[in-house]
Amino acid sequence: MFTKSLAALGMALAFSTIAFAHDSAHEEKTVKIAAPWEITSFDLAISGYVIQKLEIMENLVDADENGVLRPGLATDWAASEDAMTWRFTLRNNVTFHDGTAFNAGTALTALTRAWKQPGVLSKAPIKSITAEDNVIIFEMEKAFAALPALLAHATTIIPAAASFDEAGAPVAFVGTGPFKVSAYTPPQSIDLERYDNYWGKKAKIAKAGYLAAGRAETRALLAETGDANLVFTFDPAGFNGLQAVDSVETIAVPIPRVVTLKVNAGHAFFADPKARQALSLAINRQAIATSITRFPEAAASQLFPPALNSWHNTDLPKLEYDMEKAKMLLAELGWQKGEDGILVKNGERFAIQLRTFPDRPELPLIATVLQASWKEIGIELDVSVANYSQIPAGHQDGSLHVALYARNYGLTPDPIGTVLQDFAAGGGDWGAMGWENAQVAQALEEIAAKGDVEKRAKNIALVSSIIQEELPLIPITWYQHTASIDANLEDVIIDPLQRSYGLSTMRWKK
Amino acid sequence: MYKKLIAALLKRGLQALIVALIVGLVSFAMMQALPGDAAFRIAAGRYGYDLMDAAAAEAVRQELGLDRHWSLQLFDWLKALAQFNLGESFIYRGSVSEKIAVQLGHTLTLSLSALFVSILIAFPIGIYTGLNPNGWADKFFLQLSIFVRAIPPFAVGLTLVLIFSVHLKLFPVAGFRSFHHLILPAFTLGIGMAAVSNRVIRDSVLEAMHSDWQLFSRIKGLPSGLTLRAHVLRNAALPSVTYIGVQMAYLIEGVVIIETLFAWPGIGHALIHAIFGRDIAMVQGTALTLGLIYVGLNLVIDFLCSFIDPRSAKS
Numbered sequence: 001m002f003t004k005s006l007a008a009l010g011m012a013l014a015f016s017t018i019a020f021a022h023d024s025a026h027e028e029k030t031v032k033i034a035a036p037w038e039i040t041s042f043d044l045a046i047s048g049y050v051i052q053k054l055e056i057m058e059n060l061v062d063a064d065e066n067g068v069l070r071p072g073l074a075t076d077w078a079a080s081e082d083a084m085t086w087r088f089t090l091r092n093n094v095t096f097h098d099g100t101a102f103n104a105g106t107a108l109t110a111l112t113r114a115w116k117q118p119g120v121l122s123k124a125p126i127k128s129i130t131a132e133d134n135v136i137i138f139e140m141e142k143a144f145a146a147l148p149a150l151l152a153h154a155t156t157i158i159p160a161a162a163s164f165d166e167a168g169a170p171v172a173f174v175g176t177g178p179f180k181v182s183a184y185t186p187p188q189s190i191d192l193e194r195y196d197n198y199w200g201k202k203a204k205i206a207k208a209g210y211l212a213a214g215r216a217e218t219r220a221l222l223a224e225t226g227d228a229n230l231v232f233t234f235d236p237a238g239f240n241g242l243q244a245v246d247s248v249e250t251i252a253v254p255i256p257r258v259v260t261l262k263v264n265a266g267h268a269f270f271a272d273p274k275a276r277q278a279l280s281l282a283i284n285r286q287a288i289a290t291s292i293t294r295f296p297e298a299a300a301s302q303l304f305p306p307a308l309n310s311w312h313n314t315d316l317p318k319l320e321y322d323m324e325k326a327k328m329l330l331a332e333l334g335w336q337k338g339e340d341g342i343l344v345k346n347g348e349r350f351a352i353q354l355r356t357f358p359d360r361p362e363l364p365l366i367a368t369v370l371q372a373s374w375k376e377i378g379i380e381l382d383v384s385v386a387n388y389s390q391i392p393a394g395h396q397d398g399s400l401h402v403a404l405y406a407r408n409y410g411l412t413p414d415p416i417g418t419v420l421q422d423f424a425a426g427g428g429d430w431g432a433m434g435w436e437n438a439q440v441a442q443a444l445e446e447i448a449a450k451g452d453v454e455k456r457a458k459n460i461a462l463v464s465s466i467i468q469e470e471l472p473l474i475p476i477t478w479y480q481h482t483a484s485i486d487a488n489l490e491d492v493i494i495d496p497l498q499r500s501y502g503l504s505t506m507r508w509k510k
Numbered sequence: 511m512y513k514k515l516i517a518a519l520l521k522r523g524l525q526a527l528i529v530a531l532i533v534g535l536v537s538f539a540m541m542q543a544l545p546g547d548a549a550f551r552i553a554a555g556r557y558g559y560d561l562m563d564a565a566a567a568e569a570v571r572q573e574l575g576l577d578r579h580w581s582l583q584l585f586d587w588l589k590a591l592a593q594f595n596l597g598e599s600f601i602y603r604g605s606v607s608e609k610i611a612v613q614l615g616h617t618l619t620l621s622l623s624a625l626f627v628s629i630l631i632a633f634p635i636g637i638y639t640g641l642n643p644n645g646w647a648d649k650f651f652l653q654l655s656i657f658v659r660a661i662p663p664f665a666v667g668l669t670l671v672l673i674f675s676v677h678l679k680l681f682p683v684a685g686f687r688s689f690h691h692l693i694l695p696a697f698t699l700g701i702g703m704a705a706v707s708n709r710v711i712r713d714s715v716l717e718a719m720h721s722d723w724q725l726f727s728r729i730k731g732l733p734s735g736l737t738l739r740a741h742v743l744r745n746a747a748l749p750s751v752t753y754i755g756v757q758m759a760y761l762i763e764g765v766v767i768i769e770t771l772f773a774w775p776g777i778g779h780a781l782i783h784a785i786f787g788r789d790i791a792m793v794q795g796t797a798l799t800l801g802l803i804y805v806g807l808n809l810v811i812d813f814l815c816s817f818i819d820p821r822s823a824k825s
Contacts, residue, residue, distance in 0.1 A: 041599075043602070043603045046602065118563075185687075186775070212773060218773060221683040225679065225683050389550035392564050
């Protein structure tokens, strides 16, 4: 009797707490997406990037897969001649998923909130944001040409008033996008339905679902079985395995993310560019790209990857791998081999610490490769794998020697915002440290301020060549974004800027 | 009877209060003792490495008042707790109790289903092997139990997925929205639990079968089936239920790896993330809830045991 009653209790609980949800044969199939990123909060400063990818909310400015800006919730925009004032004209007849109208008031509230929170707008030289009829006006503190690109970023998407409670706390995801939320279970999943009153071209699929699957093994199996139709980010083993599966197509898209080393140029060991060049010469990028990240073509020949189009400088000589030259440069700086094989100068051993983090599983592996190969040139490397916040913290208190991380230069369609943070005077938490170059700072200011195409190209070439020569950051590999697509889906666009999963354009094959 | 019930409830209520206080204080102290700047950790958890920097960390410090003395922070938490308010998550904003309610629901669904699976497997095997000790079945299940217990749950889960999802296409790989999604994670955990509990049940049955009272009931003329149902199983159930209660406690917080493998939203997963991200409010809230659940679990086990063996309630 006891067993029976327990069994009954178990069954009752299992059935009562879980609803059945099956795709009926008559209904169109739900497109299921699986990716590692959890949707942890209604706060858009935290979850905005997934909400943008799922096309639930939209920006004033949109971008295509080549990073070319196009109208979003703003139909057009223009700067005053001195680029001190930007005016964005808003689209009419747009409604949010709750039926309320999108207007200058909601846009102003959203952008002001985004400006006051950590994100791309908080870094821009904005003096004020105001609304006038259906125009949003940005007054700048100094000329700033890249503002439209910032308004395409995930932290500047526009939520409806209904996304917040009376106290202003975020409580829902209500946007203007082609899909609306039908169910949300933090942090794991979100279900979507097509929004039939969408202002633009309506989505072709009726339903979609997103599942955050933290483990790469799980994602590969989801793709293989067809339990997810669009799966992002695989480990090399899973990705290779999927290539033999007929029901899915695999794809690797180069994206503007770079595995890079940050070197404290303010530290006596690294103050001379020759020391940083020596570190760079002792990195076998080809081997790392072949054996660890498994895309040999992604060995970084310079900081800005080809995916960044206008910033990638094809005229630059490639970064070399040459251990003998590395040893020679260090010898020129007065380093001599000590008894234990480690270099010594003025009684000080060349023993340094590298900080990295495990969130991207390839980073600790690359760190150990560096440890082995730098040992050959006489540098003792202690690898510290911990929380990534130790890198900006180490930048602030000056305790950092070198750090290994993945930097995203595709945060906004125009990377100038990120490049400015990294290389302008004073450097940045995720950029140069103890390194300043007046020419670079001047060129970056000009790129940020003016839209003149020719001058801009010249300045970009200057910046990339100085960075290549001085190596305040030492690039290692570029990233490939891996995805699998169900063979029954068509018109799927994999966005290298990772702004969208392309749900609104894809459809099931007839 | 009612007096006993009220006394037991009062005792456990007092225990719950003490557990709440101790868990809250200890988790707070442990979070304070961790090295590193909490503001940087929290900002990292909120904004990710693409957007997190020193300015964001400073904003977090101001917003959450992390620069105040620790005693003030603790006092605020205790004050809110006295009003049954667990506060807001440092990383995800939003109410801690709401987040816990969602995640706990999923964890309990998974844990109870796993328990159900383990009982379904362990009781028949345990009873059979207990009644037929040292037979081929006893030896076989002993070996099997050791083998299954030695495999990490992660590998058991992957094996089940490979067999039942990839090859047989019977159940989905991961997710949590339907009953189908529950089967594989519940079996992964249930099989692991059953591997131990079937041996506990076997030993209890065996011990009961060798007891004097079992012999007496047979001598007084009861048929073997009735002796088994009325005496042996009831007595053997006592240690088994207690042991399953202990397993359940481990299960609720120990399913992290299974939750991650099957993309199942649960409280273990949430607690680990909260500790990494220094989400002090979330850690305290979750630890407190788990502590109280253990008290509740003890209460349920007590009642079950006194129901199975009324003598223990009388004594």
